[in-house]
Amino acid sequence: MKKVWLLADSIISPLGFSTEDNFMQVMAGATGVKQTDFFGDQKVCVSHLIDLKPTAHFTRFEIVALHALNELKRQVKLPSKRTLFILSTTKGNIDVLENGQPDHPRIHLHAVTAMLAKELSIEKSIVVSNACTSGNVALIVAKRYIERGVFDHAVVLGADVLSKFVISGFQSLNAASPEPCKPFDINRSGINLGEAASAVLLTSKPQEFEIEKKISILGGGISNDANHISGPSKTGAELAMAIKIALDEAHVRHEEVDFISGHGTATVYNDEMEAKAFNLSNLSATPLHSLKGNFGHTLGAAGVVETVLSAISLKNQQLFPTYGFEKLGVSQPINILKKSQLKSIRLGLKTASGFGGCNATLVLALEN
Amino acid sequence: MTDFYCIIRNNKIVKDGVVLFEQENKPDNDFLTEAYDKLGISYPKFYKMDRLSKLGFIAAELLLSTIQGKYQADELAIVLSNSNSSLDTDLRFWDSVKTQASPSLFVYTLPNIVIGEICIRHGIKGENLFFVSPQFDSDWISSYVDMLLVGKKAKFCLAGWIDILADRADVFLYLTDKSISSSKISERYHSWNN
Numbered sequence: 001m002k003k004v005w006l007l008a009d010s011i012i013s014p015l016g017f018s019t020e021d022n023f024m025q026v027m028a029g030a031t032g033v034k035q036t037d038f039f040g041d042q043k044v045c046v047s048h049l050i051d052l053k054p055t056a057h058f059t060r061f062e063i064v065a066l067h068a069l070n071e072l073k074r075q076v077k078l079p080s081k082r083t084l085f086i087l088s089t090t091k092g093n094i095d096v097l098e099n100g101q102p103d104h105p106r107i108h109l110h111a112v113t114a115m116l117a118k119e120l121s122i123e124k125s126i127v128v129s130n131a132c133t134s135g136n137v138a139l140i141v142a143k144r145y146i147e148r149g150v151f152d153h154a155v156v157l158g159a160d161v162l163s164k165f166v167i168s169g170f171q172s173l174n175a176a177s178p179e180p181c182k183p184f185d186i187n188r189s190g191i192n193l194g195e196a197a198s199a200v201l202l203t204s205k206p207q208e209f210e211i212e213k214k215i216s217i218l219g220g221g222i223s224n225d226a227n228h229i230s231g232p233s234k235t236g237a238e239l240a241m242a243i244k245i246a247l248d249e250a251h252v253r254h255e256e257v258d259f260i261s262g263h264g265t266a267t268v269y270n271d272e273m274e275a276k277a278f279n280l281s282n283l284s285a286t287p288l289h290s291l292k293g294n295f296g297h298t299l300g301a302a303g304v305v306e307t308v309l310s311a312i313s314l315k316n317q318q319l320f321p322t323y324g325f326e327k328l329g330v331s332q333p334i335n336i337l338k339k340s341q342l343k344s345i346r347l348g349l350k351t352a353s354g355f356g357g358c359n360a361t362l363v364l365a366l367e368n
Numbered sequence: 369m370t371d372f373y374c375i376i377r378n379n380k381i382v383k384d385g386v387v388l389f390e391q392e393n394k395p396d397n398d399f400l401t402e403a404y405d406k407l408g409i410s411y412p413k414f415y416k417m418d419r420l421s422k423l424g425f426i427a428a429e430l431l432l433s434t435i436q437g438k439y440q441a442d443e444l445a446i447v448l449s450n451s452n453s454s455l456d457t458d459l460r461f462w463d464s465v466k467t468q469a470s471p472s473l474f475v476y477t478l479p480n481i482v483i484g485e486i487c488i489r490h491g492i493k494g495e496n497l498f499f500v501s502p503q504f505d506s507d508w509i510s511s512y513v514d515m516l517l518v519g520k521k522a523k524f525c526l527a528g529w530i531d532i533l534a535d536r537a538d539v540f541l542y543l544t545d546k547s548i549s550s551s552k553i554s555e556r557y558h559s560w561n562n
Contacts, residue, residue, distance in 0.1 A: 090478060092453075097462045109453050109500045126508065127500035129453055130480045137497050144515050165458070168465045169474035222495040226441065226487040230475040238493055241442060245521075355475065356484030358496055 001147040002204035006215040006364070009308040010071035012064055013196040013295055014047050018071055022305075023312045027340050031294050031323055033180050033192045039167045045180055046162055047194030047296035059106065061093045065116060065159040068197035072155070076201060076209055078120055084151040085125040087113040088138035088158040089300035095163035120155060132263070132354030133222070134158065135303020136362055139200070140220030146204050153205070158304030159197035166299070167193060173230065175267055183264035183290035183322055184271045184336055186329030191265045194296020198304040215311040218252065218347075218363045221245025225357035232269050232353055236276030239351060242359040243281045246349070250363035254282045257363075258345035259319055261310045263352045264290020265297055266324070270353065275330035283349070284333045287341075293323030303352050307362060310348040314366040319343050369546045370524060372434050374427040375560050376539035382560050383430050396537055400426065416472065417485060418457040419532050423539050424448070424482035425489065428526060431543040432490050435524060445495040445522035446483045447512055448541075450531035453479045453500050482530060494522050504529040504540065506554035514547050529557065 010018060014032030015025035032047035039046070052067070054060045065087075072078065092112050096104040106112040109127045117125035128138040135158040142154035160166075170176040170193060177190035206213035221242040225233040233239065247254060260283060262274050278284055291306050298305055313320060319341040328336070350362040375382040379399050381389040389406050391399050400422045404414055407429055414425060457476045464470035475481065480498040487496065495516060501508065513525045528541040540557045542548070 091458075094458060097458070102459070107455065108451065108502075110451055110502045113500075114502070126505075127453075128497065129478065129500050130497050131478045141497070141512070144512075144519075148515065150511065164465065165462060165477075168469040169461065169471075169477065172469035172471040172474055222497060223442065224446075224484065224487040224493050224496045226491050226493050229481050229484040229488070241493065355478055356480040356496075357487055358480060358484070 002149060004143045004146045004217045005203055005206045005213045006200055006217060006311055007203050007206055007209055007211050007213060008072055008076045008201040009199065009311065010068045011196065011198045011305055011308055012067045012071065014049055015294065017067060019308055019312055023309060026291065026294050026309065026320055027318060029321065029323060032194065033296050039162065039164050042171060043178055044167055044176060045178060045192045047192065048162055049195050059093050059096065061159060061161045062112065064161055064195065064197045065157060068157060068159065068199040069116065069120065072199045072201060076211055078155060078201065079153045080121040082152040083122050084142060084145055084154040085117040085120060085122040086138045086142055086154060086156045087116065087127045088134040088156065088304060089127065089160055090129060090131060090134060091160060091163065091166060094165050095161065098164045116157065122155065130358055131356050132299055132302060133352045133358045133360035134300040135307065136350060136352045136360035137222060139217065139303065139307060139362055140222060140360060142202050143217050143220055146202055153201065153203040155199060155201055156304060157197065157199045158301040160299040160301050161195040162193055177266065180324055181266035181292055182324040183266045183292050184328065184330055184334065185325050186327045188266040188268065188271060188329060190267050191292065192296040194298040196295055196298040196301040196305050198301055198308050200304060200308060214315055214366060216365050216367050218365050219246040219250030220362050221249065222360045227357055229357065230355050232273035236273045236280055239274065239277035239353055239359040240280035242361045243277065243349065243351065246361040246363050252347055252363055256347050257283060257286050257349050258347050260286055260288040261306050261348060261350045262288050262290050264292050266292055272330050275332040275334050278334055279332040285335050287319050288334050288336050289320040289322045307350050307364065310350050310364050314345055314348055314364060317342060317345055370435055371544050371548065372431050373542035373556050374430050376423055376427060377537060380560065396535060411489065418476035420454060420456060420530065421476065421482040421485045423532060423537055424486055424530050427539050427541040428486040428490065431526060431541060439524050441491050441493040443494060443523035444492045445516050445525045446486060446492065447497055447509060447525060447527040448483060448530050449499040449501055449509060450479060450529060451500065451502055452531055452533040456533045504557050506550045506557060510548060510550040510553050517545065517547065
């Protein structure tokens with residue numbers, strides 16, 4: 001199996017238009033989440049890229065996605081041969097419905113993906129749409145194809161934008177908090193939605209690029225709760241199963257994990273399930289953070305955004321604080337930092353769980 | 369070797385080349401309900417599912433009964449794909465938003481929910497993921513299934529294509545524990561096309 005390197009990355013969010021800008025903002029304790037009535041009569045707290053507008057040629061989703069790809073291209077000449085393009089998204093251009101364009105050709109996820117792949121001159125493209133685990137799953141799929149030599153490189157793009165469609169849906173489930181979200185906190189009351197795009201270049205041939213290789217993807221694991229389509233497992237056993245698969249694949253023991261980038265949506269049930277899973281995995285003392293207080297829940301983008309931030313956290317030897325967290329509100333012990341911390345770290349675990357009962361986890365390493 | 373497949377299209381349900389159920393000139397929802405009745409099982413959750421999940425439920429019921437008791441919860445992977453994602457239900461949900469957004473429709477506005485329903489029904493906890501592509505891509509799906517089976521990520525794989533929009537349903541699911549060539553999978557997918 002070939003080693004898979006995360007060589008270059010980008011994040012577009014209200015906190016910044018590059019990975020570095022987003023990293024600095026998170027470390028400074030900033031958030032992109034604000035209360036707004038932009039999306040309807042009810043006030044919601046969302047992380048909104050308010051300045052990005054559609055153009056004559058491109059939808060808002062496409063504008064946000066193209067910003068992420070362009071920032072990646074600014075750093076590195078992207079390969080096109082023997083390269084796979086994966087779009088991770090839940091709803092893509094679904095807001096064309098509210099704009100009165102139900103027949104828009106790129107309402108189809110494969111059509112918007114083909115358009116973006118063409119912009120990059122990449123022939124082979126596919127969509128991963130696996131609810132809130134999409135980003136992690138897309139990275140795992142890319143890793144599998146690259147390590148077996150089917151492709152040498154992959155560009156993985158995670159993107160989702162806010163829409164009345166998605167906001168009204170989460171409101172109908174009483175899952176959207178009208179207040180800033182508070183992951184793992186005793187007073188947490190639901191999620192804040194957000195929009196973002198994040199792109200990465202993965203490769204087994206880092207020598208073909210003029211960028212120093214530092215971060216590798218060592219393992220990935222995917223499981224299903226087999227419990228409920230819109231509520232998490234009662235025990236966390238299945239997320240723990242996905243963690244075990246990823247750690248085993250990475251040949252990493254639980255005590256070697258230096259931090260966990262959790263899902264931490266700030267719903268009562270999700271955060272409780274995660275706390276149970278981390279305890280089942282003997283990770284209760286491992287520093288844990290959620291970035292949902294900074295970015296909101298960016299759905300299909302979240303896994304890529306949070307993996308990229310885990311990578312820059314490793315490169316800078318800095319642990320993230322959890323914005324919005326004050327007092328522990330889950331039944332099991334977990335170790336959440338309120339302030340950022342300088343620490344010698346080598347291995348990060350990224351987890352995610354979503355509707356349909358899916359869980360997906362990744363192990364990232366800072367290599368010497 | 370385990371090797372079974374199921375096709376649902378043109379108001380027919382076909383398993384391993386044999387027509388199990390046929391109902392001409394029925395809208396899809398009536399067809400699905402009658403097919404469910406014909407299966408003779410009792411699973412009241414079926415009625416609350418969207419059409420994509422009903423299709424997956426029926427196909428999985430026919431295929432997984434062949435390996436009952438032969439796998440542990442984490443030994444079966446599900447790898448599905450389609451071209452319309454959950455658009456069939458997205459349009460219905462968006463209609464509901466105009467009056468009152470329906471939470472029971474919203475939870476089906478993701479393509480992988482059908483996988484969740486199959487996992488709940490059969491207690492499956494293995495790898496699960498949903499790809500979207502313009503047409504059924506037998507090369508892609510068979511290569512991914514091979515990686516899971518060869519890499520010992522799963523003992524069995526339930527894989528294939530499950531698509532519905534408006535009055536057109538197109539389902540091709542197969543169950544395997546060994547590598548099957550892309551050309552053979554493609555040939556099966558294209559059978560029973562009339």
